[in-house]
Each structure stands twice: as C-alpha cells, then as structure tokens.
Amino acid sequence: xxxxxxxLAANAAYYRAFASGDxxxxxxxxxxxxxxxxxxxxxxxIGRDAVLDSYRDILHSQNRVRIAYREDTAIVAGEExxxxxxxxxxxAAALAATNCYRxxxxxxxxxxxxxxxxxxxxxxxxxxxxxxxx
Amino acid sequence: xxxxxxxLAANAAYYRAFASGDxxxxxxxxxxxxxxxxxxxxxxxIGRDAVLDSYRDILHSQNRVRIAYREDTAIVAGEExxxxxxxxxxxAAALAATNCYRxxxxxxxxxxxxxxxxxxxxxxxxxxxxxxxx
Numbered sequence: 001x002x003x004x005x006x007x008l009a010a011n012a013a014y015y016r017a018f019a020s021g022d023x024x025x026x027x028x029x030x031x032x033x034x035x036x037x038x039x040x041x042x043x044x045x046i047g048r049d050a051v052l053d054s055y056r057d058i059l060h061s062q063n064r065v066r067i068a069y070r071e072d073t074a075i076v077a078g079e080e081x082x083x084x085x086x087x088x089x090x091x092a093a094a095l096a097a098t099n100c101y102r103x104x105x106x107x108x109x110x111x112x113x114x115x116x117x118x119x120x121x122x123x124x125x126x127x128x129x130x131x132x133x134x
Numbered sequence: 135x136x137x138x139x140x141x142l143a144a145n146a147a148y149y150r151a152f153a154s155g156d157x158x159x160x161x162x163x164x165x166x167x168x169x170x171x172x173x174x175x176x177x178x179x180i181g182r183d184a185v186l187d188s189y190r191d192i193l194h195s196q197n198r199v200r201i202a203y204r205e206d207t208a209i210v211a212g213e214e215x216x217x218x219x220x221x222x223x224x225x226a227a228a229l230a231a232t233n234c235y236r237x238x239x240x241x242x243x244x245x246x247x248x249x250x251x252x253x254x255x256x257x258x259x260x261x262x263x264x265x266x267x268x
Contacts, residue, residue, distance in 0.1 A: 116250030
C-alpha cells in the first residue's frame with residue numbers, strides 16, 4: 001500500500017470511529033503527543049487530554065451528528081501527512097476539514113483536526129452530493 | 135534561537151506580510167510544494183498555484199481586512215511544526231487559526247493555513263483583547 005493509500009485509510013478509520021461513537025478506537029487514532037483540534041465554532045484545543053476529552057463528550061452525546069466525507073486528498077511529506085476533505089454534516093452543511101497525521105512506528109496517527117464551515121451552498125461545492133446522500 | 139521561537143517568528147512574519155500587503159514576501163513564506171489553505175468560508179485550496187493566487191487577490195484587494203493575532207502556541211515535531219493562534223479580524227471577529235510549517239534548508243516555510251470562526255463572543259475568548267486593541 002502506498003503512503004497516500006495508507007493515510008487515506010487512516011482518515012477513513014477516523015470517520016468510522018466518529019460514526020460508530022467508538023471512543024476507544026478514536027483514542028488510539030490520535031497520537032500520544034503534539035496534538036491539537038479545532039471543532040467547528042470552537043477555539044483551539046491543545047494537548048491530548050483536552051482533545052480526547054472533547055471527543056469523549058461528542059461521541060457519547062445523544063445529539064452526535066452524522067458526518068460523511070468526500071473529495072479526500074492526501075499530501076505526504078516524509079513522516080508527516082495531511083488529508084483535506086469535505087465533511088457533509090447531516091446531509092446538509094459542508095465543512096472544509098484538515099486532518100494531520102504523523103507516522104509513529106509504522107502507523108499514521110492523527111495530530112490535528114480542523115473543520116470549518118464552507119459559505120457556498122452545498123450544490124455549488126459538489127453538485128452530486130445530494131443525489132448520492134439521498 | 136529555539137525551534138519554538140524560530141517558528142513563532144516565522145508566524146509573525148506571515149501576519150506582517152499580510153498586514154503590509156506584501157505579496158513577494160508572502161510568496162517566499164510559503165513552501166515550494168505540498169501546500170494547502172482554507173480561508174474562512176472557503177473550500178480547501180490545494181497546491182502552491184491555487185494558494186498563492188488566493189493571496190495575490192486578497193493582498194491586492196481594496197477591502198483587505200486588518201488581522202491581529204494573539205495566544206500563538208507552537209507545536210514542534212522534528213522538521214514539521216504547527217502554530218495555533220487566535221486571529222482578531224478588524225478588532226471584532228475571532229478566528230481559530232492553524233498555520234503549519236516545514237523546515238526547508240534551515241528556514242521554516244508555511245505548508246498550510248486554516249482559519250475558522252469562533253462562535254463564542256470575543257469577550258469570552260479573551261476578555262482583555264478589546265482593551266488592548268482600542
């Protein structure tokens with residue numbers, strides 16, 4: 001498997017853990033140190049404790065949203081990588097998401113996540129999204 | 135100078151180039167490859183050409199906003215680094231910004247920028263900001 005494929009697979013695992021509310025897996029996806037996260041509308045969370053506490057709350061919430069993702073693109077530079085993708089929240093709102101990874105003992109662990117609202121209507125971002133989601 | 139100080143200095147140079155509308159300096163701040171950028175409300179831009187085109191337009195715009203930054207925190211991992219900071223746009227709106235850097239020939243070059251609106255009122259994010267800006 002190429003680095004790019006491995007990183008996109010790690011990125012897919014992140015969204016699976018989110019979708020299933022699997023905090024134990026989410027905890028293992030994140031790196032042990034040097035992590036940060038900006039959830040939509042939130043200030044930055046810095047450090048593993050703050051980031052994982054936020055995911056525990058989000059994954060255990062009754063109101064956890066359904067997130068699909070599209071257009072995942074990997075950028076690799078040695079032991080660090082980034083995936084840019086579009087998150088579709090509840091089939092309606094589009095977010096521009098950046099997920100950063102570091103290779104640790106052969107596995108790509110997450111070091112940073114940021115998702116921010118895209119102002120354009122969903123149809124302009126990806127005309128076929130609604131058709132595929134519905 | 136420590137890595138952390140050097141990265142915070144590189145981050146300061148980015149905001150100086152933005153404030154002065156200096157596209158030539160902005161162009162040299164960004165790395166030659168593997169770059170991406172998510173401006174507030176925008177979908178992701180991937181690749182140096184797309185990113186630099188956006189900065190040319192923004193820096194040459196008559197409506198370029200005034201951006202101050204606060205609470206800059208550096209996270210370093212070998213040849214890669216990230217700065218999290220709060221951008222204050224026109225003294226009013228707060229954004230959570232992430233700026234990623236890679237060490238190239240001893241210099242920290244920017245590889246990614248993303249800024250996303252913080253939903254909380256500015257006073258809750260940093261009570262003293264208004265006093266310092268006014």
